[in-house]
Amino acid sequence: MLKPSIFKPLKPDFHSISFTAIFYKCKSMKQFKEAHTQLIINGLTHPPPSLRPIISFSAVDPSGDIDYALLLLLRTSTPPTVFLFNTTIRGFSRARRPGSLLSSVLLFVRMGVLNLAPNNFTFTFLFQGCSNCVAFDLGRQFHGMVIKNSFEMDVFVRNSIIRFYSVCGRLDDARWMFDESSELDVVSWNSLIDGCIRNGNISEALSLFSKMTERNDISWNSLLGGLVKFGCMDDAYRFFVEMPRRNMVSWVVMISGYAQNGQPKEALALFREMQTLDQEPNSAILVSVLSACSQLGALDHGRWVHCYIEKKCVRVDSILSAALIDMYAKCGSIDLAMQTFSTSRKRDVSAYTAAISGLAMNGCSEEALQLFEQMKGEGISPDGVSYIAVLCACSHAGWVEKGFHYFASMSDVHGIGLELDHYACMVDLLGRAGLLEEAEKFVASMPIKPDNVIWGALLGACRLYGNAEMGQRVGSLLVESDQNHDGRYILLSNIYAESMKGEDAEQVRKTMRRRKVNRVPGCSLIEVAGFVHEFFSGDRSHEKTEEIYLMWEEIVKEIKKFGYREETRAVVFDVEEEEKEAVIGHHSEKLAVAFGFLYTKSGSTLLIVKNIRICSDCHYAIKLVSKVFKRKIVIRDRKCFHHFEEGLCSCKDYW
DNA sequence: ATAGGGTTAG
Structure with missing residues (x-):
């Protein structure tokens, strides 16, 4: 709640300088907006000094409101400063939403129109945006401007460019920036090492790491994080054991890494090790441990974590709440999942989604859709993930029409982008309902290229309904485009076998053996x-x-x-x-x-x-x-x- | 007055 003392009393000679002081005391978007309202009510104009804190907060704080920042920036009575532009560009660069990079660029253009020269800060923020969007061509143009404006020797700018080229898959260019630099710092090294790992060159990353003279905690964690993201858990663990100091982030990286790379038992083992060392886990670790429990169906472990959270009064944010609900649901205890959901205080879209998808996967489609409607009724907007849960519910229940209704409402009503996962749900929906022709037509009509998951869903349906003709057609393509996936060969071979084509079935098995595809054992x-x-x-x-x-x-x-x-x-x-x-x-x-x-x-x-x-x-x-x-x-x-x-x-x- | 590299969910 807003403390009234910040605003009262309003004196008649109140002027904008006082407002600047008030803005500096604000700690949330709500407070800022209320203070701003007061400023307008008092008939004061918008001199830039008063707006600086509110624009900065709106643009940069995680709880901020970048659109609000933009609105204020474009409405200041005197031209905004380079600083204000930089801050707003920075906000858009990290916003990671459709069109945000374009907003950064338009602001950059606007600066030019106002004859404001960009500085080293400006370019650093622009490259962040280009990196987040993997906008190679755009970033290269900015690189040109950096050279023209002689900012390329600024180590911050340079490091942001190294990072930019790395994420765009241009390791050579990143390396070039690194080698050509007269001034390198530890961040330059970390960025290039991360780039090597990103681009699959693990040995080069390790060799660079060994050449580093200065290695702080972040360098080690950065290396661990890169290896983990690339799935090299054994290498990561080696460094984890070797590193001179482990902090909380090191533990988070390793435990979450195991959980994400399908090694939930190792995640739990490391968590136990952490406890024997009397290290208190933070909420990120608990989330990963819960994810490991979900994967294993380890209900007792999961319950233990829940008790731990309550005993230690760990703050249950929306992520932790979703993780708990998901754990119970994936351990088959939908009752406990729903109990956790209904007693959780903050129910945002992720907690709702966890509950909806839990109901859907446990065969309670009706309840899942009810909950979805309830969520919308509470004014919480669904996102792309919630819709996956909804479509999954329709698919399990065989509700084709309902499924299409929701599918259409995604973009029409909520402006959510349709992604491959959503299309896969729809193919699954049609396929499970036995509407194979429709499913195939649906795939053909997709505006994005169908991937192996989509074709796989169709193939599965062919097997289920014994459609040998389509199954052979789809399956033959799939074993070529997804050569290392054992399930494709097995399905296709079974489809042949079941339509009395023993020789073709044998042929598929031979191909699989020749390609040395190992069957994942049940x-x-x-x-x-x-x-x-x-x-x-x-x-x-x-x-x-x-x-x-x-x-x-x-x-x-x-x-x-x-x-x-x-x-x-x-x-x-x-x-x-x-x-x-x-x-x-x-x-x-x-x-x-x-x-x-x-x-x-x-x-x-x-x-x-x-x-x-x-x-x-x-x-x-x-x-x-x-x-x-x-x-x-x-x-x-x-x-x-x-x-x-x-x-x-x-x-x-x-x- | 602003910067960069490391961590969690549905």
């Missing part, structure tokens, strides 16, 4: 008593293997009484022929179920996370298990949740 995770256990297909490495296999035999014996017969359709390409028989019965989720039966309280719900899609045999078997043994079983596969209960599945056998 793997299921189950958390029992705080430990995550991992099972592969036909796995015999677990210390309780004998018991587990015996238990599964027992289970099979029982469900056979209720009509279970092993099915083979889905496993045509699962294993080499001779192994097939042995492995069908032992897909990883079955082993996980057996393990769960052995080591959890009877009657408790089992949660299993699988890395690939569940096959129809396992699906059928587990439905029966849920009925015969009166046990709720939740399996999260690559695509959606399966809540098995009383012999039925929440996916309605449609996945």
Whole structure:
């Protein structure tokens, strides 16, 4: 709340200098706007000195309002200073929204019209904008102007250019700027090293790093961050161990890196190490740990983090809130997710989106759309991510018309840019509904080039509906354009096999072998008593293997009484022929179920996370298990949740 | 009076 003392009393001789003082005390956009209102009410003109703080804040502060800054800048009674232009350009450069770079450029042009000469600050900010937008041609023109105006020896300008060329993929130009420099500082080195990593030249980055004479904490963290972004977690960890001092950022980079690079177990292990060193995690680390829990379906771990947050009174911002909701939802506990959502105090678009997508993936499409409408009713604008959740809800429920309605409203009503992910949802929607021709036409009509994900969605639908003709057409293209993706070959080969084209199926498998594409092995995770256990297909490495296999035999014996017969359709390409028989019965989720039966309280719900899609045999078997043994079983596969209960599945056998 | 390189979510 605004403190009245800032504004009162208003004296009759109040003049603009006093307002400058007031502006300097303001700490939020709201305060600034109220003070500005007072200034206008008092009939004062807009002399630039009064507006400086408000323009700076509006343009640069994360909670600012860049449009407000622009409005004021263009309305000052006397021409604005270079400083004000610089600040506003800086604001647009970091705004990262459509058209913001153009605004920076227009302001730059406007400066010229007003005969204001740009300075070194101006160019530094312009290059930031060009880097953020990867605007190579524009940046090169600014580089020309820098040379003409003799700013190229300014180390700040120079470093911003090094960074600019690096992100544009012009490592040679970046290197040239670096080598030609008479004055280099630690930032120049960090920027070039980051550029090398960005452009895939890890060895050059490491060699430069070893040549650095001055290395502060940021240099180390910068190197770690670059390696992590490039997926080189082993290298990153080596430096993490080696570095002289680790600060909070180092831990964040490593733990979030593991979480983002699909190594959630390593993320949790490092988090534990951090705790044994009595280091307090910050909220960024907790977010990453929650993300790791989501990936593993590690509900106990996730709950522990939630308790920790409450015990330590960690401030729950919108990111942390979304991460908590997402964790519960991805661990199959949609009730806890919704409870967390409804008790969270700040519900912004990300918290809503997490809840909507949680409902959607757990098969509660109706509730998901209701919540979406509620969000809009509260005046919160959806963004591109919220729409992915909405379209996903429609897709799972088979609501084609609704899906198209929302799809159209994205750009029409909310002005949100349509991205590949949204198109992929629509292809999935049509494909799942069996409208394959329409799906193919939809792809053909896309204004952006469809990527492999789009074609993959179409191919999946072909398999589901047994459309061999389209499946072969799409699949043959896909195994060429996405050569390293094992799933494409498997789908195509199965499509051939199912339409009695055994030779073609074999041909696809040969191609796959020739290209040395490895199959990602099916793997299921189950958390029992705080430990995550991992099972592969036909796995015999677990210390309780004998018991587990015996238990599964027992289970099979029982469900056979209720009509279970092993099915083979889905496993045509699962294993080499001779192994097939042995492995069908032992897909990883079955082993996980057996393990769960052995080591959890009877009657408790089992949660299993699988890395690939569940096959129809396992699906059928587990439905029966849920009925015969009166046990709720939740399996999260690559695509959606399966809540098995009383012999039925929440996916309605449609996945 | 302004600058640059390192961190989290849906």
